[in-house]
Amino acid sequence: MKAPTSAEQGGAAWLFLTPALALIGLFFFLPVAASFLLSFTDFDIYAIADLANVRLVGLRNYTRLLESPIFWVALKNTFYFVLVGGPLTMAVSLGAALLVNAKLVRFKSLFRTLYFAPFITTLVAVAIVWRYLYHRQYGLVNYALGTVGIHPIDWLGDPHWAMPAIILLAVWKNFGYNMLIFIAGLQAIPEELYEAAYLDGAGPWRRFRHVTLPMLGPTLLFVSLITMIGFFQLFAEPYVMTQGGPLRSTTSLVLLMYEEGFRWWRMGYAAAVTFVLFVVILIFMLLQRRLRQGEAT
Amino acid sequence: MTPKSLILSPFAEFTLSAVEGLRVTIPLVAALLISCGRERSDGKEVTLRFWAFGREGEVLQELMPEFERQNPGIRVRVQQIPWTAAHEKLLTAYVGDATPDLAQVGNTWIPEFAALGALEPLDRWLARSSVIDSAAYFTGIWNTNRIGDTLFGIPWYVDTRVIFYRMDLLARAGYREMPATWAEWRKCMEAVKRRAGPDHYAIFLPTNEWAQPYVLGMQAGSSLLDAQGRHGVFSDAPFRRGFDFYLDLYRSGLAPALGNIDIANIYQEFARGRFAMYITGPWNLGEFSRRLPPELQNAWSTAPLPGPTGDSSGVSLAGGSSLAMFRASKHKETVWRLVEYLSTTQQQARFYQLTGDLPSRIETWHVTGLADESRARAFWLQLHRVRPVPKVPEVELIATRVLESAELVIRGGKPVDVALRELDRDVNTILEKRRWMLDRAASAVSLRDTAR
Numbered sequence: 076m077k078a079p080t081s082a083e084q085g086g087a088a089w090l091f092l093t094p095a096l097a098l099i100g101l102f103f104f105l106p107v108a109a110s111f112l113l114s115f116t117d118f119d120i121y122a123i124a125d126l127a128n129v130r131l132v133g134l135r136n137y138t139r140l141l142e143s144p145i146f147w148v149a150l151k152n153t154f155y156f157v158l159v160g161g162p163l164t165m166a167v168s169l170g171a172a173l174l175v176n177a178k179l180v181r182f183k184s185l186f187r188t189l190y191f192a193p194f195i196t197t198l199v200a201v202a203i204v205w206r207y208l209y210h211r212q213y214g215l216v217n218y219a220l221g222t223v224g225i226h227p228i229d230w231l232g233d234p235h236w237a238m239p240a241i242i243l244l245a246v247w248k249n250f251g252y253n254m255l256i257f258i259a260g261l262q263a264i265p266e267e268l269y270e271a272a273y274l275d276g277a278g279p280w281r282r283f284r285h286v287t288l289p290m291l292g293p294t295l296l297f298v299s300l301i302t303m304i305g306f307f308q309l310f311a312e313p314y315v316m317t318q319g320g321p322l323r324s325t326t327s328l329v330l331l332m333y334e335e336g337f338r339w340w341r342m343g344y345a346a347a348v349t350f351v352l353f354v355v356i357l358i359f360m361l362l363q364r365r366l367r368q369g370e371a372t
Numbered sequence: 373m374t375p376k377s378l379i380l381s382p383f384a385e386f387t388l389s390a391v392e393g394l395r396v397t398i399p400l401v402a403a404l405l406i407s408c409g410r411e412r413s414d415g416k417e418v419t420l421r422f423w424a425f426g427r428e429g430e431v432l433q434e435l436m437p438e439f440e441r442q443n444p445g446i447r448v449r450v451q452q453i454p455w456t457a458a459h460e461k462l463l464t465a466y467v468g469d470a471t472p473d474l475a476q477v478g479n480t481w482i483p484e485f486a487a488l489g490a491l492e493p494l495d496r497w498l499a500r501s502s503v504i505d506s507a508a509y510f511t512g513i514w515n516t517n518r519i520g521d522t523l524f525g526i527p528w529y530v531d532t533r534v535i536f537y538r539m540d541l542l543a544r545a546g547y548r549e550m551p552a553t554w555a556e557w558r559k560c561m562e563a564v565k566r567r568a569g570p571d572h573y574a575i576f577l578p579t580n581e582w583a584q585p586y587v588l589g590m591q592a593g594s595s596l597l598d599a600q601g602r603h604g605v606f607s608d609a610p611f612r613r614g615f616d617f618y619l620d621l622y623r624s625g626l627a628p629a630l631g632n633i634d635i636a637n638i639y640q641e642f643a644r645g646r647f648a649m650y651i652t653g654p655w656n657l658g659e660f661s662r663r664l665p666p667e668l669q670n671a672w673s674t675a676p677l678p679g680p681t682g683d684s685s686g687v688s689l690a691g692g693s694s695l696a697m698f699r700a701s702k703h704k705e706t707v708w709r710l711v712e713y714l715s716t717t718q719q720q721a722r723f724y725q726l727t728g729d730l731p732s733r734i735e736t737w738h739v740t741g742l743a744d745e746s747r748a749r750a751f752w753l754q755l756h757r758v759r760p761v762p763k764v765p766e767v768e769l770i771a772t773r774v775l776e777s778a779e780l781v782i783r784g785g786k787p788v789d790v791a792l793r794e795l796d797r798d799v800n801t802i803l804e805k806r807r808w809m810l811d812r813a814a815s816a817v818s819l820r821d822t823a824r
Contacts (some may be wrong), residue, residue: 117805119805120463120484120487120488120489120765120766121805121806121809123463123466123467123488124487124488124489125489128809130808139801148440211637212636213636229634231634232630232631232634300528317777320580320631320785321631321779322779322783322784323776324781336459339769340463
């Protein structure tokens, strides 16, 4: 039997890759390229009636976007959500993972399931329940705060409190998934390291600081990237809880894009929002990588 | 012509004609196949696709058997679509070339779908009709279906805003009925507020509803947009006056600065007397009777909106839903028959009994006794003084901007004149495309004229 030449191998490889590449090309790259072009036009409801109503507007969508106060509010809200909600989710999920993974804990799988449950629950159902929890007069949260003498907070009606309320919901909803990944990471740390540290006289905090954290490094990086990318795309929570209000305090970039695109059919403008979001995420990721590299060296 | 194109042209013609040929034959064959299926003389039936929204869509099914009995060979397939998805669904249907034959269309959407060219102009159908006549309808509502000189919908049921109020709370403040002028209304609200407890208010105007600032602006004489809908006129004196009146209700504590979602249960709070007045629409006639406790059933009433100078200035919104035929329909004759059927007084009366929606035909109000019913009477009076919002597709987008400026003033403390100037600037940016299209259409007309 003759071994296949590299050309033959290449041909076979292409044959196997083609279906996947065709699908990605058709359903991912083509739409992305189309919406990039769209962002330089004023495609809107009139353009749906007649394509002759489309104008090439160059960078006008982008300049209008940068001039629009709503865009800056949405950008600020998105960063607020990512920078506060992201680390908080990480901390909560790491904490939960450490607790569930602790040797003293019984019923581990029960806790794991319980903590994971919010992640797989439908957001709309969750949002309805949380709306009751947050209710100013009859909500459980304010009732609990009332017992320790804190005045009722208008969680979803007060522009200062709406975003924290959304963050709390998002953290509760999402930490279960990260927790599972952290548990997997924790279980991969060899027991001997802890034993060695213990023999060297390291207490629980130092064992955590000098064994657990460094060994979790790659997991932490992965989880933080995935969480940040996911959090930048904040949409469903404000969409069902507050519709972006009050005073636009919970309007995120994706919600803004959805409104412009599918509520008002200003597709060109909406496409510009998506590309700004893309650039923002890209810069953020590059920065984060730079920081990690700086740490490493 | 360049030589190159000379050489190419026979070939080009050939391919073109082949394509043309295909383009002609395929629809021809398709049409033949379809017409075989649709021919009514050989016993096959026509199926109409009819989209209706929310509760109306549910109830509509019950009106169809009668129509199908009267018109053998015609079947109507009613598709019920939730209100929240209705607008999106109609638009995507238009983009995907899958519009129904007939649909219920909210009358503020008509300008948009007319601009898209999705709707069939109805004037030629109307001219031949013995059932539908504009004189039988409320004029203000009928006119919302007219864009320029063309009619695009037949009013199906009507909607406007009036005041629901607690008679007992007003009586305690010394008022036996709702005042008719702004000045009196304001005094009445102050009197109610003085007797109300802490965290109790004279009126509830949800900060997330655009109808109220729009209506008060229109009452003060503003047209919201200029003649052709080219620019906003929100910073001009008339709108400013209405807006000030609106904002002042919050500033002076007569109305709570709350949105709809901040109030868990409006009926409960109304029953508790947390507010004595509430501007809302006809669906709440039924809800208030059902949901308020029995002991309050004689304590609430309705009244037309007060106006700056009394009755005739107390205008309100011309709302409601129309029946609109789609241009792409293949069965327009039959569709029109269905529109006529649903527009008869008898069917409108049945529809009213099933839904509680207020009928669009004046005669139906007398037949059902609605015109004499004490609480519906406010709507009856109000419907004679309604104004449409500007008939431009951008109207709802502009409405959200108006609300946002109001919110900025109420909660953000922005000065009114600054907010309104910024509002106008924002609205003018939104309308830029419309201005461009109007100018282009105008220059096309003038070009055509000079060519003659």
